[in-house]
Amino acid sequence: MFDFVDKHKKIVHIIFGLVSLTFVFWGVQSYRSMGGNDVANVNGLKIAAGEFDAALHQQQERMRQSLGAGADASIFDSPGFKLAVLERMIQQKLFLDAANEAGIAVTDEELVEMIRKIPAFQKDGAFSNDRYVELLRGQGLTPVRFEQEVKEDLARQQLVDFVTRDSFLSGQSAKLFLAMLGEQRVVSEADFDPSAYVSKQTASEAEIAKYYKDHEADFRVPEMVKVQYLALSPEALEAQVSVSDDDVKKYYAAHPAEFSVPEEREASHILIAVAKDAPQAEIDAAKAKALQIEQDLKKDPSRFAELAKQYSQDPGSAANGGSLGFFKRGMMVKPFDDAVFSMKAGEISA
Structure with missing residues (x-):
């Protein structure tokens, strides 16, 4: 039951390395024209447009720092670069899906321990929550989103460790892993130019009104408000005001009703x-x-x-x-x- 990986560990290492390289350098032309709020759906695990934009920005910044000021900036905005980032995200979703099927779970305790050990979040050798929040904000991340990403990374790493380290791996888990590596996707696309059909539409105003009434939910957007607020701290204001005993007595004498209680x-x-x-x-x-x-x-x-x-x-x-x-x-x-x-x-x- 556990002998497959042990007998074929070298082959699995090679396959895993090839898959990693493939997702780094290949682009999938089929994803260029995807619309909607999701750019991909991997076995029910969706990659939202916002999630993709954030990952693209992070990868662009890492490449700029790695290659230095002399790098050609246009490369980072090329379709090929964007598709490589998307394929890497798809790979991560596939690994996460396989980890879920294999019953691999990361506990909150493991997540906290992992984050607290990251040197960038430490100050004077100890974890600093203020530094943690500040650094995440600088990367455009919230603690909730970052912690979810770390949790998923740990789950994927545990799955990989089953194969790349001297660990016991069940035959079922090995089959799931290899099946995931062998997955293929067939995508079809069609270009649609709305302007070519505008002149051909024959819908009357009454038909348009009826369609709108029957599909009102399709045209609703979540309510949003723009809020401005001013935070006032009584302690901070108190430190800026100096009131003498005479001022207190004068105010009391001028406003006795504020301090009197009915009999x-x-x-x-x-x-x-x-x-x-x-x-x-x-x-x-x-x-x-x-x-x-x-x-x-x-x-x-x-x-x-x-x-x-x-x-x-x-x-x-x-x-x-x-x-x-x-x-x-x-x-x-x-x-x-x-x-x-x-x-x-x-x-x-x-």
Whole structure:
């Protein structure tokens, strides 16, 4: 099961080297005219136009640095150069697809360890997140995109290591690898010049309007906004402002309302209720009962909660010993409100 690679390791090395060289120097004319947002689709793994542009820019910069100022800059913008970059990306996608099929996965821990070991991201011998973000920004990359690329590179490298190093490789994995190397693509293309057909179209305004209505989703683009913002830091502004004690006193004297809090009072009550149309005898009886409770409380104010639970007809406060909690002026009915805010602390009134 594991003997294939061991017996044919030299052949596999040669094939792998030839494939690498092939993708570096060959161009695929068929991809010149590809349109849409994706420039290639490799077994379901898409290469977006933005991804290709970023890879092309990175490769152009690497070649300029490698060849020096005397290099012919036009080479880097030639169709052949661009197609070579695309073919390299296709190769990488094929390797990634094979790695996925072989069950090769890179953990987050392995990814973090790899990035932290890169010398360019270190400062004073230790990983620096600020330097990491700064260098990526200079290359037009975000941490998320860079980390995804590194993760894919590690997966591809693990696949290659199965073949190029003294590791055990299953027969199934070897078959997947060789099948990937032997893949071929057949691409057809057709040139279409819209201007040649404009004069031949016979669609009426009504037909155009109907088509638009039936295919509105085809003409929608994601909503985008242009935003400008100003970041204000209270700490930074505070460091630029000097306020004396006299300034504070003057501001306080000129704006007392900003620092005042409406008066609140805490009160408890025992409600003896009578109907509005109650006969006079019933009203007199309620008053007598209230006065009697007042006399009992003046003798022993500590019994207020006890008597409230016994006599109060307010279902909201009776169970709480008659407590109404804290409230501001104007929150209660006026007669009760006026009485509470005219009394002194601890005073009892009927």
